Amino acid sequence: DAMVIQNPRYQVTQFGKPVTLSCSQTLNHNVMYWYQQKSSQAPKLLFHYYDKDFNNEADTPDNFQSRRPNTSFCFLDIRSPGLGDAAMYLCATSRGEAALNEQYFGPGTRLTVT
Amino acid sequence: AQSVTQLDSQVPVFEEAPVELRCNYSSSVSVYLFWYVQYPNQGLQLLLKYLSGSTLVKGINGFEAEFNKSQTSFHLRKPSVHISDTAEYFCAVSDKRNDYKLSFGAGTTVTVRA
Numbered sequence: 001d002a003m004v005i006q007n008p009r010y011q012v013t014q015f016g017k018p019v020t021l022s023c024s025q026t027l028n029h030n031v032m033y034w035y036q037q038k039s040s041q042a043p044k045l046l047f048h049y050y051d052k053d054f055n056n057e058a059d060t061p062d063n064f065q066s067r068r069p070n071t072s073f074c075f076l077d078i079r080s081p082g083l084g085d086a087a088m089y090l091c092a093t094s095r096g097e098a099a100l101n102e103q104y105f106g107p108g109t110r111l112t113v114t
Numbered sequence: 115a116q117s118v119t120q121l122d123s124q125v126p127v128f129e130e131a132p133v134e135l136r137c138n139y140s141s142s143v144s145v146y147l148f149w150y151v152q153y154p155n156q157g158l159q160l161l162l163k164y165l166s167g168s169t170l171v172k173g174i175n176g177f178e179a180e181f182n183k184s185q186t187s188f189h190l191r192k193p194s195v196h197i198s199d200t201a202e203y204f205c206a207v208s209d210k211r212n213d214y215k216l217s218f219g220a221g222t223t224v225t226v227r228a
Contacts, residue, residue: 004157006157040123040220040221041220041221042118042204042218042219042220042221043158043204043218044218045215045216048215090157090158092157092158102160102163103158103160103216105150105157105158105159106157107155107156107157108155108156108157
C-alpha cells in the first residue's frame with residue numbers, strides 16, 4: 001500500500017528547462033517536506049509545508065519553488081535547472097512536528113540535467 | 115547549530131556477524147535522535163528513534179541503539195546481520211532550536227557479504 005508516492009521516479013530535463021516533480025500522500029498528514037539528496041550525501045531539507053503554511057530553508061536557492069494545492073499533493077518546481085541540481089529529490093510527510101511524529105518518505109525522483 | 119557525524123562512510127560485514135554504526139552529534143540543547151535506512155532506489159525508512167526515557171532503544175529488523183548523553187553518541191547495532199541489511203544508514207538529530215527539523219549525517223553504507 002503506497003503511502004507517499006512520487007512521480008516520476010526518473011526525470012531527465014535540459015539545462016534551463018523548467019521541471020516539476022510531484023508528490024502525493026494517502027496518509028492525510030498535515031506536514032509535507034522536500035529534500036534534495038546528492039550522491040553519497042545526506043538529505044538536505046529544501047522547504048516544508050505545515051498545512052498551507054510554507055516554510056523555506058534559508059539556504060534554498062530561489063530557483064526552487066513549491067506548491068501545495070491540497071492536503072494530498074505537493075509539487076517541487078525548478079525554474080531553471082542547472083547541472084548542479086542533478087540529485088535525488090525526496091518527499092516526506094508527517095503528522096505534526098517531525099521529532100514527535102515519524103516522517104514517511106517517498107521513493108524519490110532522480111533528476112538528471114543534460 | 116546542531117550537527118551529526120557518522121564516523122564510518124563504509125562498513126563491510128559478513129553475514130551473521132554483528133555490526134555497529136557510529137553516530138555522534140553536537141547540540142546545545144536536548145535532542146531527539148533517529149536512525150533511518152535507505153535501501154537501493156528507495157526512500158528512507160525509520161529504524162528507531164530516541165525521544166526520552168530508556169537510553170536503549172529497540173527498532174525494527176533487530177536493530178537497537180543506545181543514547182549516551184555524556185559522549186553525545188547514538189550508535190546503532192545489530193547482533194547478526196543478513197544480506198538484506200545491505201543499505202545506507204542515516205543518523206539524524208532534531209531539537210527545539212531548529213524547530214524540530216531533521217539534520218542528517220552523511221550516511222554509512224553497509225555491505226553484507228555471504
